[in-house]
């Protein structure tokens with residue numbers, strides 16, 4: 001019955017997440033799960049995304065397929081870029097018409113990360129540089145304040161999917177409890193989670209690199225640290241900080257570095 005709409009940059013892990021969801025729902029509820037995606041349409045994506053008419057036709061085919069599949073019992077996952085706000089609105093109208101719940105799963109990556117994953121793919125699966133860049137430019141990020149983008153689950157590359165919250169959003173037919181995945185993005189920055197991800201990673205690398213030339217007791221980027229911290233520890237603290245900050249976003253992304261360093265100081269004492 002319900003529809004899960006995947007969304008994100010080209011090569012950001014949508015199919016991987018869609019498969020994870022399929023596996024979860026097949027194992028945990030007695031329902032069939034269908035993934036509808038451009039992969040099944042036998043089209044060359046580089047040709048399609050270079051031609052707006054062809055792209056429109058593909059979108060229409062995918063929507064028609066979703067419409068056919070959405071029924072009382074099954075779960076449909078639409079695994080495509082779904083990067084146009086108006087298209088997501090049409091999908092929302094479709095679910096409203098079918099009186100079925102829906103939610104959006106947004107795989108959030110930076111263009112650098114997606115681009116490097118793209119380069120490491122088999123040649124036949126790769127987006128060309130031009131198409132990749134054009135799609136990143138055209139991307140219209142979801143915003144949970146829009147009813148067609150809500151409930152919105154924003155997933156970073158190292159996150160575990162919030163399966164239960166997604167399941168509740170679909171089957172309990174109520175908004176999931178306000179947690180990190182369903183919080184609105186801060187008003188001033190649509191890019192907040194990306195900034196959060198990038199800035200904390202930069203701080204982490206600065207500490208890690210500084211340790212290469214310092215001795216225990218040296219004051220480096222994190223004052224008071226008198227022991228060497230390995231990368232696994234740093235990553236764990238970064239994950240904790242990101243989880244916390246997603247639920248307490250700051251409007252000024254310029255504060256993220258300082259907040260993260262303070263968090264490290266507190267956690268390492």
Ligand SMILES: Nc1ncnc2c1ncn2[C@@H]1O[C@H](COP(=O)(O)OP(=O)(O)OP(=O)(O)O)[C@@H](O)[C@H]1O
Nearest residue numbers: 009010011012013014015016017117118121157158
């Ligand atoms: N969380 C992740 N961590 C590391 N690598 C990943 C992750 N997610 C995806 N990848 C890599 O990125 C590549 C693309 O993954 P996937 O096919 O899931 O992306 P996609 O967004 O569905 O791509 P497309 O836009 O072509 O449909 C894969 O080769 C995979 O190895």
